[in-house]
Amino acid sequence: MPELGFVFVGKQRKLFEDIDKLLPERPRRWFTPDRFSGEETFSFWPLYFIDLESAPLNFPKEQGQVIFVSKNRQLFGELENLPENFLGFLSLPVEKNNLFSLFHKAQELFATYLDILNMTREISLEREILARKNALLSFLNRILTRSTETLELEKIFKIAREELKQVLEVKEIGGVFWWQEDLSSIQCFIPQGNAEKVFSWQEYLLEVVKRFTKKEVREFQLNWLASEEEQEKLQRENIILVPLKHAQKVYGCMAILTLAGESLGKDQFQVLQSACTHLGLAIRNALRFEEVKLRADHDGLTGLYNRRHFDQALRLELKRHQRSGRNLGLLLLDVDFFKSINDTYGHLVGDMVLKKIAQIVQQSVRETDLVARYGGEEFVILLPETPEERAWILAQRIRKKIEKSYFSSGKKKIRVTVSIGVTSLRPEPFTPAEELIARADQALYLAKNSGRNMVCTSSEIECRKLPN
Template identity: 45%
Template sequence: MRQKDTIFWVLDFPEHIIHEMEQSLPRGCRLKKADTVSDINLNESGILNTCVMFLTLGTFKSLKPGEREILQQHHDLQKVFVLDSDEGIQGLDFDQLGSFLDMVRMPLTRDSLAGIKAKADEIQELYTDLHLMAREISLERELLARKNVQLEFLNRILTRSSASLKVVEILKVVREEFAGLVEAKGLAAVFWKKTDVRGVVTAEVYLPKMEPAGLIKSKWIKSLLDMPGRFADVRVRDYQEVVLNCPANRIEDEPVPTRQVVVPLQAGSIFIGAVVIVAEKTLRLGRDQLQIISSASNHLALALRNALKYRNIKNEADFDGLTSVYNRQQFDKRIRIELKRHQRHANPLSLIMLDLDHFKGLNDTYGHIAGDMVLKKIGNLLVETVRESDFPARYGGEEFVALLPETTEDQAWLLAERIRKKISRTVFSYDNNKFNVTASMGVACLTPGPLTPGETLVKQADKALYLAKNSGRNMVCTSADLCLGEAISS
């Protein structure tokens, strides 16, 4: 390390005095000459060196206000006033002189200069120590501030993620909170589980809305489906895609590892999924950031596991276990709600009741496993065909229903006919056997009044279904057909 020097600046000194000072300089001192205040350049002196300015009282008094201000701004420059041998200090305005290191009389000897050097070095070391202490305090404050921000982040994400039992809502919280931590622009996620005793693994992939058949989307799905193998050493057999609609959640580029934070979700000893935070640019995370992400991941895993369990339990309560459409209990609840709503607004409410033809014979011929396969397919076909506002459900056995809000009987008949044709054209395959099935359907519609019984719509649709069964099957009958038949028979 280079030895520190003490730099003596002299301002407007005669040449012979400068020469005398050069002859008397103590070891470790250098002399620099300045004709005006603006000539003083402390950067040339070096930041490690002690700087002292020698000037006479006469020179100081002759300085203009602006020059004195410049001199005062040089905080690292210690002033020494040089007095003539017979010059007195009575009547001096010390407030006007400002802070200074010392006053010395001519001539400037080696001993007097050495004393000034020692005093200046001591004060400089004190300044340096104070500066270092201030810097350390500043760094400590900065570190504490960062820790405080990170703890606030952790507290927010723990509190907000615990407040919901909906997977999508928790992922929205993660997206919002991580946006400030790593400047995230997007979020994706994958969850996996074993679905049966054979160990078949299925997954759910959460992505923002993207081009359906785009290459970028395909690469993201592949990247996410690789994670079960990476973390849990399992291979996904099938997956379901879920659109994650979060405000400002966007993924526009293919996966780039250096722009991602992959947060594995481990509940106990079991990995249940992973969340991927996508940043705008290459990430360089500090150790404290990695620690806070690790801490957050532990709680997020528990929150998301609870949300997934709650959803599964709710699905078991709300949906039919075989066909994955709503069950009879949920249908009974929904029809009561829709009847009350349609009573208020006096709008038509329609119901389609569907029964598979000769289903017992199908079970007897191909077996109950084939029958279950047919029921699953019919459930999927029903969900795919009805509108998003409609309510498809399994009514019992081989019977299905679809509740159609604000739909006339003619409109309901058209939808039922479309469903019937789809079913009759579908080729089912089981154990190297191919076969078709047909369905009979009953359609009913009413505009409920204040006193309309809740079971009226179901009874009318059931009667229309009975008519379709007795009229040759594989057809759609409506309550209007039923009324027409009753009128003819009477």
Template identity: 40%
Template sequence: MNGQTKKLMWGLGISDEDANVIQHAAGGRFALSCFPIGVTPTVDQLETDEPCLLWISKQGWDTLKTLPSSDTAHIDVTSRILIMGGDYDLAELESLLECGFTEIIKPPITKERARDVLLSAVETQNLYQDIMHMTREICLEREMLERKNDMLSFIVSFLEKVTQHLDPAEILRAAQTELKTLLPVSAINAICWSPQVSENVHATIYVAGSEKNDVARAWTEMLKTHAQRLLGDGVVSIDMNYMGTVKTEILPSSDTLLAIDLEHGGANFGVVLVQCHEHPQLGKDQIQILRSAISHLTLGLNNAMLYTAAQHNADIDGLTRLYNRRHFDARIVEENTRHRRYGHSLCLMIADIDNFKNINDTYGHLAGDDVLKDLSRILESSLRTSDYIARFGGEEFAVLLPCTSASHATMLAERIRIQIEEHSFVTDKGILNVTASIGVACIDHTHEESPVEIIRRADAALYQAKDSGKNQMSILYPDKSLLVAGGYAT
């Protein structure tokens, strides 16, 4: 104890004679330090000496009782022996026993009696220390169990939240909410693609904000950089998804940014960027929880991206890689509803390759396939990212032009018709010249019209272009007036 080889005892108000007997009985293993009546050892002295036993005379005890409890409370933590001198009755003895004395002895103290009391007190103290040690171990084990229970509860909750959705945006929203209980998370942004694709990747960026602005652009560029690190130049197109999970603008900061590469089955399929508003201080347990959470997040996003890819493939034409008729039928309903709600202009364009049967019959279906793929690329390069293209059926292509007036739609259709006419279509049978006829229908927001009627009107305009000699552009207005323009098929 504090470098001492002997255990220290205190004597409070005991006589010199009693002190000598106690010291002699204790032998060389103990030392006795005495205080006169009226002098109370301080808390600092208690912490410095760490006495194993306190011998108190009855007179010394009577003096202690007159002092404020705040001055004597620290003495109660030490085992105490009361030397009961003078006269006393049974009631007083019972009262003293309730004060927490280990033993009460009556003088004169003999060496044998002092040794017995000392050994009993030491044994009691050792037992007390053993109990305290066991109590601390139990408390530590309980704390560990509570911590493990908290870890398990977090992981169960996190797993439930990130696996109950098949929408990557919903999974990322849930992950941001759950991780806030572990990290000072301010935003989660991500870029993901199909785990089954490693080249010609069509990726989706998930931005925590709700609109396209400088902050969103900063996150987009950072996510593109991470995707390039994993794929090189493999990303050919990117869709944007604004999740709206944060209301304030949070720019990426490398000091408090956690980048997580998404990998499953040896294949990378994205990166998640976790932005914190302060540098996270993680203990060993928290790091273990975070690793488990990342594992569950990766699994949830992997399943979601596989599902998204399956949905996408179901909506994509296998030859041209444009949307198919099934997807178009759902999209035109959405666009028509949006057009009605906000009063935006909306036009539909249907393009049909002229004499396509003759191409198949003369040059073969593989050459026809080459023409279809080449024409789809012409449409993609000629339209805005907000425009929508689908393979309508066979050699027909449908294009939805939101926020486009009739005059602009006709100019665009005519420009595309000319591009097709002037383009050299490369096939396995050589270079072919191809023309197309285009029908256009624009929606009048003052006149309610179903998607079926819109398609019927664009189709009627297309057939009018065909009947007028092919290689034509024709628009049929809501009032049934018709405009036909263009060249003539050869």
């Protein structure tokens, strides 16, 4: 049985000394970047610690998880293509809690890997002993292999529908998953269709959650699955419901809609249960991967996109607007006297102010606009196909909303203002992203130095203070 071990990739062992001391006694391997191909195999399940400042050209492609390590936190935001087995970032000097948090995540993923490995071995043993089940076991092996080849949820459900048709008359497949006891994250997977069909699936799956958890469902997320069937209401009597368990707890169910409520034999049901267990593990891994991606792209305090995601989006929008010849607008917003708020009322109140401003800004923009926390008390709003005049009007609306809002701190109500720099340009083929940001930053600088609580455009000589 393999065990969890550690692989360090970097120019100097010294960089990993503190990490190495904190980790438990397990197998270890050390590589310099020039001697690491990413194709290495080990007798243990590897947890990679890779120095970003001397990162190899090839990241690990096989089993295991990757943690990027650097003394320079800025490098984390500049990394564009994360490997599929990416687990997290670790900045130096190392913080014990951060390291242990990542290590515990790795242990959970390793446990999942061992579960899958054990299941595969059991399947192989049964195939040798029970020849008559050869076809069914081949089916299990195929569905396990295919479902674990991807982390895209829709593809996993498509694979499930295709493979389960080998043993059942399957029309459609849905599912619902909830692994937090407080039901804070419920994911429903529903085949696309008309309103009646969608509502009947949604109603059924939420009833399933209530049946297993004995709790009312208040919030949930819908995920759409491609459907080849007619737009008809769900026939509940034709559903085979398979619960999925992890650590002896039910965390979700697969709902399989058959042609006419099939009666399953014991062997068929065991195969179906095992197949759905494999699919559930693949779905669970895919959901965790999406959660990691979400955390990597979003600011933990405000829930807005972070600087890393904004920089990527800005480059893409620049290219798109270069082709279309349309104006790309940008607002750069800074909270006035934010340090004074922190010093007077404390950092918890400062955090509350940032979260409420983020909410106000997000509610003020279009769905096509992108709002991000740029850093500290600065926010940035990317406005596709927006000339400067319209961008200025939006900035004015946001400034007024914030100025008229109350930010409560106990019995006190705080008034907060912001300064906003506005710009818009029609990018040329080689216009750099930095030019748009620099123009907005210059306008913001003028607003801050002309009295604050202002909106200033990059094209005007003087900032105009807006009427209350």
